[in-house]
Amino acid sequence: MSVFRSRPALRWLVPSAAAVVIIGGGAAAGTIVASADSPLPARSAAQLLVDVQNAKVDGFSGTVVETADLGLPAIAGAVGNAAPSGDLTRLLGGSNTARVWYAGEGQARLALVGTDGETDMIRNGNDVWLWRSAEHSATHLSVPAGTPDKKAVPNNMPLTPQEAADQALAAITPTTKVDTTGAAKVAGRDAYELVLSPKDTTSLVGQVRLAIDAEKHIPLRVDVYAKNATNPAVRVAFQQISFTTPDAQEFKFNPPPNTKVTEASPKQLQQEHAKALQEQQQKKPALAASPTVIGKGWTSIVSLKLPASSAASGKKDDSAQMQAALNILPKVSGSWGSGHLLSGSLFSALITDDGRVFVGAVTPAALEAAATK
Known part of the structure; x- marks a missing residue:
């Protein structure tokens, strides 16, 4: 029996198969290699950047944990607590845990459970489902063949370590120092750790560290450190990961009994998304x-x-x-x-x-x- 059928979960997530990295002039000049006692072959920072750029996996599943401690006063905590539990945009503090399944273009799923309910988002071929347990509602739409996973449903939330890494790597400019600290171990897998550091001392960001899988070359963990901090202020990391392509059954969804099902088109979903954004803007x-x-x-x-x-x-x-x-x-x-x-x-x-x-x-x-x- 599919875990998805017995335990519906929350939120759409499509892990990217590869990062597209555009490196500014001089950004990858560093050639610091992995430590001599590392079990991994030496790789320079420039080589690791190329590895991430060319990474590709056919499928995987795992558990992603996001944690944040931004050192904000009580006022920020009050604002954050007003947000729905399980919302991945709640990175003012606390932790979010998600299960991820990915089987190539057209099959992807994320499950995140909050204290006030669950939401499921799944892409299975031309079918996309969004299910909200708190509302006992499900929205189904059919997308045109060949539509990329990430464009099937509007999404602007923080994502996996891969997409968090994409954002960090896209910020590489001549103002960034790029090094590697050598080997790391994440979710039981060997990884190299790439370090991005601002050269400007007025930045509160001390380092962004990307743990890159030594075999598959995708980021397994992204840590953002405040200046002079020994613990990350923000961490997005795989707690467990398997590169076995998930069974097709994992991407099948049957609405639970008494669920109100709405049929929608991609255009209608985009209109609903635009309306929601407009309402959100009006509240600001x-x-x-x-x-x-x-x-x-x-x-x-x-x-x-x-x-x-x-x-x-x-x-x-x-x-x-x-x-x-x-x-x-x-x-x-x-x-x-x-x-x-x-x-x-x-x-x-x-x-x-x-x-x-x-x-x-x-x-x-x-x-x-x-x-x-």
């Missing part, structure tokens, strides 16, 4: 102008301007709640004015009393310098 504070980005790479800062008042829009309660939340944060001031500071291990946010907001993976001093300009 209105901005007086579009956000701008100051700087680039590891030390880029997002700057935006909040409206002078939300009273005219009838959102007095929201405004009061926002002010109450801000009052929990430390008060700071300088030549740029005064405001409140949210400081974590990996990022800082400065909210000025005149409605300006500066956010980045940089020190508070860097944010204050940006606010002065």
